[in-house]
Amino acid sequence: MKPTEPTNLSRRAALKWLAGTAAAGAAAPAIAAPNETEPTPGASAVRSPLYDPDYAKPVFPWDKQLSPDELKIIGVLADIILPKDDNGPAASEVGVPEFINEWCSAPYGDNRDDCEVVRGGLGWLNTESFRRHEKRFDELGNAERIAIVDDICDPAKAKPEHKVGAAFFARFRQLCLGGYYTHSSTWKHLGYVGNVTIGGPYPGVPQAIIEKLGLQDVV
Numbered sequence: 001m002k003p004t005e006p007t008n009l010s011r012r013a014a015l016k017w018l019a020g021t022a023a024a025g026a027a028a029p030a031i032a033a034p035n036e037t038e039p040t041p042g043a044s045a046v047r048s049p050l051y052d053p054d055y056a057k058p059v060f061p062w063d064k065q066l067s068p069d070e071l072k073i074i075g076v077l078a079d080i081i082l083p084k085d086d087n088g089p090a091a092s093e094v095g096v097p098e099f100i101n102e103w104c105s106a107p108y109g110d111n112r113d114d115c116e117v118v119r120g121g122l123g124w125l126n127t128e129s130f131r132r133h134e135k136r137f138d139e140l141g142n143a144e145r146i147a148i149v150d151d152i153c154d155p156a157k158a159k160p161e162h163k164v165g166a167a168f169f170a171r172f173r174q175l176c177l178g179g180y181y182t183h184s185s186t187w188k189h190l191g192y193v194g195n196v197t198i199g200g201p202y203p204g205v206p207q208a209i210i211e212k213l214g215l216q217d218v219v
Contacts, residue, residue: 065105065115069136071097073122076138078176080149087189091180099179101174114171121168128165 066074074149078091078100091097122137125148129137129165133144140148149169151162180186184195210216 041219044208060102060108062105064101066101066119070119070122071101073136073138074100074118076145077149077172078180079147081173081176082180088180088186091176094180094183094185096176096179100175103175103179114175117168117171119174121165121172124165124168 002125074097075092078096082088082091082096084090084093088094100118103111104118105111126135128148129135129140129144132148133140137148148165152158152165153170155163155166155170181190187195
């Protein structure tokens with residue numbers, strides 16, 4: 001048997017042959033089953049790892065769980081924890097209630113646990129408010145609100161009848177801080193100096209910071 005003779009195949013002809021082969025492969029399923037159609041993928045209830053968001057048209061894949069009344073109390077309590085001052089706006093002004101609603105509505109284990117803590121704690125606040133003043137927490141005067149918060153702000157010092165409220169407040173405060181300090185208008189409060197354009201070469205870490213950290217022999 002003679003060895004196969006090499007074929008003089010131009011680059012153009014080779015590309016044309018490859019394109020034809022790919023087209024034939026793609027058409028094979030339709031030829032084999034002309035009356036069948038590809039099933040439509042089902043809609044996912046949560047964000048896929050391959051999800052490519054369209055920021056001009058945001059999509060929220062889960063329903064918000066907290067009610068308007070709950071969000072009102074969240075706004076009042078968040079502003080007690082993080083009031084407006086010279087360093088930044090109040091928590092409600094930078095969307096902390098909306099952040100907590102989004103967080104508590106996500107269909108993941110930790111988020112669901114936090115949702116139970118938050119909703120239960122808001123219920124506890126209202127119950128305590130009615131017990132003391134026969135009003136909802138958000139209907140109280142500022143001094144009345146602060147008196148309740150003072151009783152639950154330190155779990156180690158909370159009375160037995162306030163332990164549930166103290167456990168709620170500890171987690172709620174963490175959520176407030178997370179939502180608040182991830183907003184650009186609050187970075188000044190942290191002394192954050194990033195996200196600033198530097199003209200010319202990067203100057204490096206200031207010598208005073210290097211000395212404060214004891215890194216003179218490293219840098």
